[in-house]
Amino acid sequence: MQTDPSPRPSSGPVTRFAPSPSGHLHVGGARTALFCWAFAKGRGGKFLIRIEDTDQKRSSDAASVGFLKDLDWLGIRWDEGPEYTAPDGTLVGGGPNGSYFQSERLPIYARYTEKLVAEGKAYEAWDSPEELEAMRKEATARKEAFRYRFRGEVTAEERARYLAEGRVPVVRFRTPQVAITIQDEVLGDATLPAGEVDDFVIRKKDGFPTYHFAVVVDDELMGVTHVLRAQEHFTNTAKHMVLQDALGFRRPTYGHLSIIKNPDDSKMSKRDKDKVLRKAVKEKALSAPPAGTVTAEEWTKWLGDENVQLDLDGAIRLAEALKVQLPEINVDDFRRSGYLPEVICNFLALNGWSPGHDIEKFDNGFLKERFGFDRVMKTPAKFDRVKLLAFNTDAITGMAPAEFARRCRLHADQYRPDYVARLGDAKFALLMTACQERSKTLDDPFRTNGFLLVADDALAFSDDKTVRKALGIGAAPADGSRSGLEHLRAMRGVLAGLSEWTQAALESAATAYAAEHAQGKIGAVAQPLRIGVSGGTVSPPIWDTLVLVGRASALARIDRCIAWAGALG
């Protein structure tokens, strides 16, 4: 394990993305990583990843770095960091400055902590949590912010007594009482008055460094030159600066990014999914979980406590049953919903940065060339999923058909295997050509065509206004012309007698029929057929749909539809 400062590279900046371990990458984190990556890679520098797992309570599963796959999927790869094998076999990560897990660097931090203590720049503090709490209360009562200050030398006898009592000290930094000016390339300079930063803890009771200490040591050792991170760290920068000065470290350039919010101004959170589901359950006044979603036990527990979150699979099943769309929060949520990685990157970059000149559509290569701290937005942005969807739609409709088919297939293999199995290659390909121009996501061909999967005798016909109108139920045409249902009955016979079941044959037969019986209005014939085979009024082009469903199924479904509609009156 190397502990000497890595030399500043003669060429290019070094940036880092330093999240706590997690299985998922949040969109805010994705944007931070994207900007860090773009800045370094656009200037011939290095981008590295470091796992900040110094909280033993929250990092029990230090191996949980599932978010790395999300980063890779977005097209963001790191020059140094945790090792990861990409789906294409490439080994990403590693590097000379490891370990990239802070929990594995304890001896390094200890060395620097001891140095500070030896120099009198840091000291042991023996206060118990209760004592600290009391001090905080007192400060609050005086309407002051609590600031911990050096409380006097601890004598050898006192120290021995504390030890005997079983107390374990933390180490606090003796913060110089001077005004501190934070230089930030995004927000500009900010001066904190003297005394604003207290004697904060740098080593916890469990021997782990605090975030502030580990960050400063690692950024130095790993040669980080530019720190781009979330705005919540802005004020913390002062702590990092005093530490750097005490340790004789170089100072990176800082830039802080504003947060990303929901359209309703709330902070984007993984709880948003449960929020949507709870609302739907309440609106539908459900008293028991829909069959096949979650267990009664989970249901009761979840409804009984706002803090309980459903596991992802259960939440997805419930959302399907309730016909609500779960909000995407993490990168893999967007992936599952069929968003393209290049679109996510483009859109994320636009939330908080802009290249100017009214340019909106660009790729990571462009971002790399153009990104700089100077055009980063200072204000928080609301994450507009509608605009994201529009961007995704543009990318999909502008895609070469073969490319669309290829990527949909990859998506289906992962998230919609039942379609692949049911349709077979030829029909799968047909579904792709039939769906591309009306698809907004890679998932739309599947999400919107569930009727392709259900058994003929299980297809449900939706009894709503548009269906009734198309079939002429309850309102027969006043002019005595055929109703939709009558067209369907007649077409049933036409279809049954067709010599071949192709789009061309179906269309010409229907066109001929319509010319004779529907004043040439093909729509009057197509809609009833659509309802007959799909159960509703929305599907891909009708001739494609009929081919996709297949002759036997189509006829069986139409028979059921006629019976169903006849019973409605």
Next chain:
RNA sequence: GGCCCCAUCGUCUAGCCUGGUCCAGGACACCUCCCUUUCACGGAGGUAACGAGGGUUCGAAUCCCUCUGGGGUCACCA
């Protein structure tokens, strides 16, 4: 509450540094019309913002001040 930061259409933003070319541009959304076998796409047009009040100046979205509003932070979390 203390400290710090921020403020352009509903939303993301261009313009602000280097005042006049901005009665503020683009995109998404929205509205109207057209196209249409459903849905969607597409085409044409439209509504819509410089938070408020004071200055400075011949002239302010652009510079200064106050207010208001928003955000961040005040942990042995990161």
